[in-house]
Amino acid sequence: MKPPKNTWWEKASPSEIKKRQASLLHTFLKTRVIPFVSHYRDLFEKEGLTADDIRSTDDLVKLPFSSKKDLGETKDFVVIPDEEVLKKQPSTWLKILRHGPRGVKQALAEELRPIHMTSTTGRSSEPVPFLYTKQDLANLEAGGLRLMQLSETDADFRCINAFPFAPHLAFWQAWYAGIANTCFCLATGGGKVMGTSGNAKMIDKIQPDAVIAMPTFFYHLVNYAKTKNMRWPNLKRIVLGGEKVPEGMRKKLRKLCAELGSPNVDIISTYGFTEAKLAFSECKVPQGHESTGFHLYPDLAFVEIIDPETGERVPERTRGEIVFTPLQARGSVVIRYRTGDIIEGGITYDPCPCCGRTCPRLLGRISRVSDIHRLNIDKLKGTLVDFNALENVLDDTEGVGAWQIELRKHNDDPLETDEIIIHLVSMDGASEDLENIIRQTLKSATELSPNRIEFHSWKEMREMHGVGQELKEKKVIDNRPK
Numbered sequence: 001m002k003p004p005k006n007t008w009w010e011k012a013s014p015s016e017i018k019k020r021q022a023s024l025l026h027t028f029l030k031t032r033v034i035p036f037v038s039h040y041r042d043l044f045e046k047e048g049l050t051a052d053d054i055r056s057t058d059d060l061v062k063l064p065f066s067s068k069k070d071l072g073e074t075k076d077f078v079v080i081p082d083e084e085v086l087k088k089q090p091s092t093w094l095k096i097l098r099h100g101p102r103g104v105k106q107a108l109a110e111e112l113r114p115i116h117m118t119s120t121t122g123r124s125s126e127p128v129p130f131l132y133t134k135q136d137l138a139n140l141e142a143g144g145l146r147l148m149q150l151s152e153t154d155a156d157f158r159c160i161n162a163f164p165f166a167p168h169l170a171f172w173q174a175w176y177a178g179i180a181n182t183c184f185c186l187a188t189g190g191g192k193v194m195g196t197s198g199n200a201k202m203i204d205k206i207q208p209d210a211v212i213a214m215p216t217f218f219y220h221l222v223n224y225a226k227t228k229n230m231r232w233p234n235l236k237r238i239v240l241g242g243e244k245v246p247e248g249m250r251k252k253l254r255k256l257c258a259e260l261g262s263p264n265v266d267i268i269s270t271y272g273f274t275e276a277k278l279a280f281s282e283c284k285v286p287q288g289h290e291s292t293g294f295h296l297y298p299d300l301a302f303v304e305i306i307d308p309e310t311g312e313r314v315p316e317r318t319r320g321e322i323v324f325t326p327l328q329a330r331g332s333v334v335i336r337y338r339t340g341d342i343i344e345g346g347i348t349y350d351p352c353p354c355c356g357r358t359c360p361r362l363l364g365r366i367s368r369v370s371d372i373h374r375l376n377i378d379k380l381k382g383t384l385v386d387f388n389a390l391e392n393v394l395d396d397t398e399g400v401g402a403w404q405i406e407l408r409k410h411n412d413d414p415l416e417t418d419e420i421i422i423h424l425v426s427m428d429g430a431s432e433d434l435e436n437i438i439r440q441t442l443k444s445a446t447e448l449s450p451n452r453i454e455f456h457s458w459k460e461m462r463e464m465h466g467v468g469q470e471l472k473e474k475k476v477i478d479n480r481p482k
């Protein structure tokens, strides 16, 4: 099965996008979701709705949201076809006409049989598996090709995919991006397979044009390369995924790449999540320009932005929670899925000022709703602490290398107050000044004073982050007794 080749996602007007999405959504619900996905069959019945009540993406508001807590039984969210129903569908007859009575079996298997899986990596919750059919892999490949096109990663580039080998979206998205773009792409398996030194040596040998990796891991890699006096003068693109990429992190990575001999790297951030079964990318902007946002693929997904409190849709370019509905997925399917991700600048349907594409875009930084925690900092009342703001301060402060936030109980006593300790690597060794700057910035940005700020070497921080041991670096660690 080949990835969808259409190009209207790049150039259709907002009204054309709306028209096409209405038709895709209606067909998807009518022929695949309501007949074959038990959770949504039940939900439509409970709400007294049929597919014909949802004629456009505006009608979707009639349907309640789905969220992580609904994703109980995996099979309830999978398209599991019923042969008798399939036989009666006009789309099956079209398939028989196109592929012949024998070919139709194979065509249906490619569309509907799950053959691949990735799962979520929640820190606190059980991993939730998401199934892919060949059609989903074709969509993933289409997403990969668009990622390469948006980032202007040419087919003759040599690439390194440094995501960990794992059943997680990031690795597979990068894998299919290389295949779709027919470019040389070496998958190192990340830190867990060959460590920081192994990855650095591989990059030193291949001298890639592009590296696709998680930001914190790549940050450790370039620092390691710097201490070993390596030269990586061929780097042109750093494509990041799996974690958010604050502006401060981009600046630091750009500076470090320049020190390794590549002063003109473009840093491209991507946004994906397990339930989307693909990732969206920024386009390459001229040096010194700000990102123009994550470019969405309106043929594959409908994204709406809602007020996380009321659930109402918000106007364009307004902060809110990202809600996702696929339009051509098979295997595991979620409709009106609340991601728990907040997009600061909302969504826009204006053409991209940089590349001119007309697909919708998500603007500004993304933060997690669940990153706001209630801590018992003073004994009397809980204090809401926004870890996004805390992390942004650390990422944006010049002179801060890597960091880790640790939560402890005072004296390790479960009944005592919570403590926040910030662990840091200083870029230029001036620790006392840096401590003062961080205390002041944190105070003004978050009204928070950490109990302690502790300084470490890069090597210590690599161990604390679990580079080489963990799939994702541990940037926030909770050491409170349970």
Ligand SMILES: [Zn+2]
Binding pocket: 282, 283, 284, 292, 295, 352, 353, 354, 355, 356, 357
């Ligand atoms: Zn663009």
